[in-house]
Amino acid sequence: MAVTSEVVHCYSELATRVSLMAELAREKEWGRLPELEAQCSALVDRLKVLQPMEVLDPAQYDEMRRLIARIRLDQDEVCGLVKPEIQQLIARMSSLHQQQTLGKAYGPPH
Incomplete structure (x- = not known):
């Protein structure tokens, strides 16, 4: 029976966590x-x-190479899912900031 190295174990743990992040x-x-x-x-x-x-x-x-390939795929998925959410959040924050600036300049809406 082959002994699992600590490096392979760490990659396995990393792959598990990144997979959970994707889920x-x-x-x-x-x-x-x-x-x-x-x-x-x-x-x-x-x-x-x-x-x-x-x-x-x-x-x-x-x-280790198999685990790295799996990690990369899951990371790409996480980035693809998170990036639009971040962009949407930034747009909302920008809109709120613009409303706040207009409120300071012209007062609250009547």
Whole structure:
């Protein structure tokens, strides 16, 4: 039985979290995304430390590449779902700011 490296384990954890982020984004459950993003960031930081120190065998390397491909697909999906929401939020904030500026200049509507 092959021993799973810590690097492969971290990529597996990262893939699981990014997959969950994609699922939540599809369901427009935005509230949990920041927490998962922070967990992903911590895993990436851990990988930066581990990866240079660990040598993977060919099977582990293949598994790592498979996980990275899965992570990229899920990340692309999350970005595709979140970006329009952010643009919409920015547009709403801009509209509110414009209303506030007009309110200051001309007073409240009658």
